[in-house]
Amino acid sequence: MNIAPSINKIDLKLRQARQDDIPALARLIEVSVRGLGGRDYNPQQIESALKYIFGVDTRLIIEDGTYYVVEMDGYIVGAGGWSRRKTLYGGDQAKGEAEDNLLDPHRDPAKIRAFYVHPDWARQGIGRQMMSACQAAASRAGFTRLELLATLTGAPLYAACGFKEVERVEVNLPDGVLLPTIKMTKTLC
Numbered sequence: 001m002n003i004a005p006s007i008n009k010i011d012l013k014l015r016q017a018r019q020d021d022i023p024a025l026a027r028l029i030e031v032s033v034r035g036l037g038g039r040d041y042n043p044q045q046i047e048s049a050l051k052y053i054f055g056v057d058t059r060l061i062i063e064d065g066t067y068y069v070v071e072m073d074g075y076i077v078g079a080g081g082w083s084r085r086k087t088l089y090g091g092d093q094a095k096g097e098a099e100d101n102l103l104d105p106h107r108d109p110a111k112i113r114a115f116y117v118h119p120d121w122a123r124q125g126i127g128r129q130m131m132s133a134c135q136a137a138a139s140r141a142g143f144t145r146l147e148l149l150a151t152l153t154g155a156p157l158y159a160a161c162g163f164k165e166v167e168r169v170e171v172n173l174p175d176g177v178l179l180p181t182i183k184m185t186k187t188l189c
């Protein structure tokens with residue numbers, strides 16, 4: 001029987017992601033999506049999404065400082081961030097050469113980006129903790145609204161954090177695989 005370890009919350013440390021975290025983040029993303037995505041997506045959808053969409057957006061780490069990791073005993077068990085740029089989803093492999101222009105906090109919603117938790121540490125409040133950090137930072141930067149594209153796996157977390165569904169979006173991956181997702185928004189108080 002696989003019993004999820006229980007977390008002593010004071011052992012969890014949230015910090016800004018660093019460039020030298022990137023290899024560990026790439027591994028976390030694969031383990032997270034393969035381990036937790038299976039209840040919502042078939043293996044082909046998972047592998048195609050890992051190939052074309054799910055990945056590290058290094059700009060959030062290196063240039064913007066808006067991506068966070070949660071560590072437990074020195075191991076990264078969760079990662080997630082926000083963005084002051086237009087891109088709504090996707091790692092470096094999804095962006096190509098396209099520019100990723102800055103948003104206007106007075107007019108545009110900040111984006112919530114790339115939340116991943118290690119399957120052994122799911123449902124222990126790590127996702128919620130990362131969302132609190134993102135909301136606080138986006139609010140400090142002057143944003144009053146948030147927007148994200150949720151996987152079906154992520155939607156319950158975002159709903160629990162006060163996001164509302166705007167529309168269902170089927171992302172058409174380059175190999176023809178369709179990935180059902182949900183666009184969600186939240187107004188910050």
Ligand SMILES: CC(C)(COP(=O)(O)OP(=O)(O)OC[C@H]1O[C@@H](n2cnc3c(N)ncnc32)[C@H](O)[C@@H]1OP(=O)(O)O)[C@@H](O)C(=O)NCCC(=O)NCCS
Pocket residue numbers: 032033036037114115116117118121122123124125126127128129149150151153154155156157158160
């Ligand atoms: C989405 C994800 C980041 C959630 O992380 P998490 O740390 O497990 O979430 P939390 O423990 O903070 O959950 C907070 C609340 O969200 C809701 N929630 C989270 N996961 C849920 C699930 N599988 N089923 C139902 N509700 C869920 C619950 O209300 C939960 O509160 P509770 O545990 O007290 O009932 C994680 O499932 C994951 O990494 N999924 C795979 C990658 C992915 O699809 N990421 C989303 C990209 S948009």
